[in-house]
Amino acid sequence: MSLRLVWLNAGIYGSLGLVTVLFLVVFTIPFALLYWSLLLLRRDPAPWFRRLIYLYGRTVLAVAVRPFLRVRYLPLAPTPTGGAVLVFNHRSASDAFLLAALKRAQLVQTVNFWPYRLPLFGFFARHAGYLDSTRLSPDELTSRLETLLQQNVAVAAFPEGTRSGSRQLNQFHSAIFRAAQRCGAPLYPGCIVGNEQLPDRRFRFRCRGGVIRLRLLPPVPPEEVASLTPFVLKQRTRERIKQAITQLEGAVDV
Amino acid sequence: MTDSEIIAAVNAIFVEQFELDPAELGPDRKIFDDLGLDSLDIVDLMVALQRKFGIPLRQNEEIRKIVTLGDVYNFFIRLEASRRATEG
Numbered sequence: 001m002s003l004r005l006v007w008l009n010a011g012i013y014g015s016l017g018l019v020t021v022l023f024l025v026v027f028t029i030p031f032a033l034l035y036w037s038l039l040l041l042r043r044d045p046a047p048w049f050r051r052l053i054y055l056y057g058r059t060v061l062a063v064a065v066r067p068f069l070r071v072r073y074l075p076l077a078p079t080p081t082g083g084a085v086l087v088f089n090h091r092s093a094s095d096a097f098l099l100a101a102l103k104r105a106q107l108v109q110t111v112n113f114w115p116y117r118l119p120l121f122g123f124f125a126r127h128a129g130y131l132d133s134t135r136l137s138p139d140e141l142t143s144r145l146e147t148l149l150q151q152n153v154a155v156a157a158f159p160e161g162t163r164s165g166s167r168q169l170n171q172f173h174s175a176i177f178r179a180a181q182r183c184g185a186p187l188y189p190g191c192i193v194g195n196e197q198l199p200d201r202r203f204r205f206r207c208r209g210g211v212i213r214l215r216l217l218p219p220v221p222p223e224e225v226a227s228l229t230p231f232v233l234k235q236r237t238r239e240r241i242k243q244a245i246t247q248l249e250g251a252v253d254v
Numbered sequence: 255m256t257d258s259e260i261i262a263a264v265n266a267i268f269v270e271q272f273e274l275d276p277a278e279l280g281p282d283r284k285i286f287d288d289l290g291l292d293s294l295d296i297v298d299l300m301v302a303l304q305r306k307f308g309i310p311l312r313q314n315e316e317i318r319k320i321v322t323l324g325d326v327y328n329f330f331i332r333l334e335a336s337r338r339a340t341e342g
Contacts, residue, residue: 138294171290178294231295232273238290 008068009205015064020120023056049128050106050153057100065097069198069210073101074248077188077218080104083149084186085176086216089169089241090158091196093203094212098192099156101214108148110157110176131155133175142179149185159234165201167193167249169242177234180225187225189237190216191244213248217241260330264323267302281324289323309333 031052038045061071079102080086086102088095096109110131116122131144148155159172180187192214197206217240225233255263268274274289285291291299300311307330311317320326 171287171292173292174294175292229271229273229298231271231291231298235273235290 005204005206012064012068012205015067016060019060019064020056023059027052046127046129047106047151049124050108053124053128054100054105054107057097058103060097061100068205069212071098071101071212071214073214075216076244077216079216080154080186080188080219082152082154082186084154084188084219085145085180086154086156086188086190087159087176087237087241088156088190088192089164089245090160090162091164091166091192092198092200093163094195094198095158095163095192098195098212098214102156102216104154106152107154107156110155112162129153133157133161138175138178141175142182145179145185146183149183155185159238163201164196166196167245169238169245172234172238174230174234177237178230181230181233184222184226186222187220187233187237188216188218189220189240189244190214191241191248193245193248215244215248217244255334257327257331260334261327263306264303264326264330267299267306268323271298271302279323281322281327283323284321285323285326286321303330307333 031048034048035045038048065071086099086107088099093115096111096115099107099109108128108130109125110133111125113132113134116125116130116132118125129144129148131141133141136144145155155176157176159174159176160170161173162170164170177187179185192212194212198210198212199205220233220237220240224236228236265276265279268279268289269276272289272291272295278289283289285296300317303309303326304311316329320329
């Protein structure tokens with residue numbers, strides 16, 4: 001491993017750890033008090049967990065990541081303010097943090113079983129109402145999605161199911177498309193490029209240019225969401241994302 | 255049904271139900287990796303195949319071993335052959 005890669009890995013993981021510890025020091029007591037107050041008042045604490053995750057994500061991007069990597073948000077559509085389903089390609093574990101760039105506090109992600117069970121992140125994910133895509137049946141997913149949409153929460157999903165760790169766009173699973181159709185949810189495709197090695201599948205940061213680009217695309221027309229079969233909807237959405245990836249990977253920063 | 259009629263009928267389902275390009279269809283194409291179907295899409299496929307061939311498939315163990323489109327062709331070709339043998 002070159003000296004540059006050692007510096008990059010030590011720097012990012014070091015600053016990530018430092019930001020996380022500082023974040024916990026600053027927020028643990030106030031948030032614990034807020035949490036218990038909400039429980040006493042019989043109010044749902046999940047929106048506050050989502051706000052805290054959002055704040056953490058923004059802090060990580062601004063403080064821990066910025067010295068090492070550039071993140072450019074290049075939307076083609078405004079971030080939806082109400083309930084919506086957002087589907088992204090999935091190259092790296094950093095995708096979960098990068099979604100904070102969408103500036104949408106009330107957002108939950110569908111996650112694989114392992115992040116859901118991580119000691120610290122898993123605790124917050126579970127309490128924020130994140131969806132464990134490996135454990136929910138199609139009916140349960142639809143029911144949870146319906147509830148979240150009614151609460152004006154956006155749901156971000158990675159229909160590839162797992163990180164590709166490369167520039168390849170894997171085949172999509174249809175579960176989130178079926179649930180979105182059944183709920184009549186607005187469906188926004190999006191893509192993230194440049195982070196396939198940041199980190200790679202073995203969680204090593206390998207810098208290749210160091211610019212990550214994220215784009216939210218205009219929503220799939222509602223009549224298309226309603227009328228297509230789930231398979232065709234997922235394939236057409238995948239094609240939209242594939243085209244957007246090609247465009248973004250050819251983009252030159254000015 | 256002849257073998258080529260069975261192949262044409264299976265291909266027609268993939269074209270009508272999944273809007274796949276007929277040029278994409280061939281016996282070596284993997285249903286998951288190449289054609290992009292997942293386990294939920296397979297349920298839709300089973301329903302369409304049952305409707306087309308009039309054969310209940312849910313209890314059939316052999317259907318779980320299908321990987322390629324060629325496996326689907328062969329599955330129905332064998333079923334048709336055994337049906338003819340039973341009738342004959």
